[in-house]
Amino acid sequence: MTDKKKKRLSMLDNLTVGAAPTPSSMIKTSRPMRAARDFVDGHKVWELDPAQIIDTRVADRLSHEDVSDLRASIEATGQTVPILLRRHSSEDDTYLLVYGRRRLEAIRTSDKVHKVRALIASMDDSSAIEAQISENMARRDLSYIEKALFAHELIESGFGNQTRVAEVLTVTKSAVSMGLAIVDAIGVELIQAIGPAQSVGRPRWDAMAKSLETSLLAQDDLVELAHRTREMAQIDVFSATSSEDIRDPSVAAFDAVQARLLPSKKAKATKPKGASETVQFDNKSSGKISRTPKGILLEVTGQGGFADFVEANAPETLQKLFTRWKQSEASE
Numbered sequence: 001m002t003d004k005k006k007k008r009l010s011m012l013d014n015l016t017v018g019a020a021p022t023p024s025s026m027i028k029t030s031r032p033m034r035a036a037r038d039f040v041d042g043h044k045v046w047e048l049d050p051a052q053i054i055d056t057r058v059a060d061r062l063s064h065e066d067v068s069d070l071r072a073s074i075e076a077t078g079q080t081v082p083i084l085l086r087r088h089s090s091e092d093d094t095y096l097l098v099y100g101r102r103r104l105e106a107i108r109t110s111d112k113v114h115k116v117r118a119l120i121a122s123m124d125d126s127s128a129i130e131a132q133i134s135e136n137m138a139r140r141d142l143s144y145i146e147k148a149l150f151a152h153e154l155i156e157s158g159f160g161n162q163t164r165v166a167e168v169l170t171v172t173k174s175a176v177s178m179g180l181a182i183v184d185a186i187g188v189e190l191i192q193a194i195g196p197a198q199s200v201g202r203p204r205w206d207a208m209a210k211s212l213e214t215s216l217l218a219q220d221d222l223v224e225l226a227h228r229t230r231e232m233a234q235i236d237v238f239s240a241t242s243s244e245d246i247r248d249p250s251v252a253a254f255d256a257v258q259a260r261l262l263p264s265k266k267a268k269a270t271k272p273k274g275a276s277e278t279v280q281f282d283n284k285s286s287g288k289i290s291r292t293p294k295g296i297l298l299e300v301t302g303q304g305g306f307a308d309f310v311e312a313n314a315p316e317t318l319q320k321l322f323t324r325w326k327q328s329e330a331s332e
Contacts, residue, residue, distance in 0.1 A: 045082050047115040048095065050108045053085060055097040057132055058153045062146055062196045062250075071106035074113055079103060082117040084135075086128055095120065098128050099135040129159055133168050143196040145205055148179030149188065155180070178202070185209035187219060193226035194257060195250025204254070211261040222257050229256040 083100025097104060098121065107116045123131065133154075142150075147169070154165050162180070166173040182205050183191065233249035279287040290297040300307045 044119075046118050046120055048085075048118055049114070050104060050116050052093055053095050053097055053104060053116070053118075054088075055101060055104075057097060057099075058129065058150065058157050058159070062143075062149065062192060067102050067106040067109065070102055071110050074103070074106055075110055079107065079113070079117045082119050084121060084131065085118045086121050086123045096128070098123065098131050126159070129154070129157075130168055141198070143198045144179075144201050145182075145191055145194075146196050148183050148205075149191060151176050151179050152183045152188070178206070182206055182209045185212055190219060190223050190226065190257070193223045193230075194253045195226075195230060197250045197254045198248060199251055200254050204258070208254070208258050208261065211258065215261050217260065222260065225260060226253040226257055229253040 081100075081103070083103050084098040085095040086098055088094040088096055095118070100118075104116055107113050121128075121131075151165050151169060154160070155162065159165065160168075162173055162176050166176045169176070179202075182202075186205070186209050230249040230253045233247055233252040277289045279289070286301050288299045288301075290299070300310050
């Protein structure tokens, strides 16, 4: 390595000196920064208008978490670590984000900080994705399904085959294959509706994939259930009185979808079409509940009396039963 290049790398390693109170070792020990620094033009930190930056990257997160804490920190002490950008191939003064989305979003939503500190690199699409992957792998908070979906999106975007993706993600090809199989079986839309489900690992996602293989439930209904459960869980977060009462909304959505899948298989085994159950009320009145191809058939025998009462009150009673069912579905 030439002395000139050593000097340039040393400049990058000490970018934060004289900025906000941050140790210079932050960039030196940053795996993504080390991986990208040979691409950086002159290792200069630019201050840019966030409006000049667009994000066309392969998505690696299922939810864009709140950045209010990060925004408050940047407003108080400044942006200590620059984001990484590359120049747009056809638009002047426009840049593509390589990594640093949360820092960019925090500054975009700030009333006090109006410029984002950034390094600008000369990268093609492949190199930019590799830098993003390096930053992705340096984070320990991505869930199993986010990593599996990221691998799926890399292949869909044309980055490479399973072997190539396994190499850059530093995992085995079989791990990539299994993740892709789970994503294909569950479907991107349902996964996105459920969310990252941080505490749910591969075995439970694999179990859901297998449940879906034999389920007759409509995918749209499961997506709606996941969305509804997440919304209700997010409301519960605000009403919680202690941290023990807070439940991850995406884990709640996962559990609700899986609970819907498992009983449905049991119901098909124990209540086949055409099955019926007789209920004897007294010596004069009885009833029968039958499962038909179109739904449930309720028959009440006997003239007048109880039969008239059921006829008069059936609409209101069924409405109450329907309300109770909706409540139980939402609480699963």
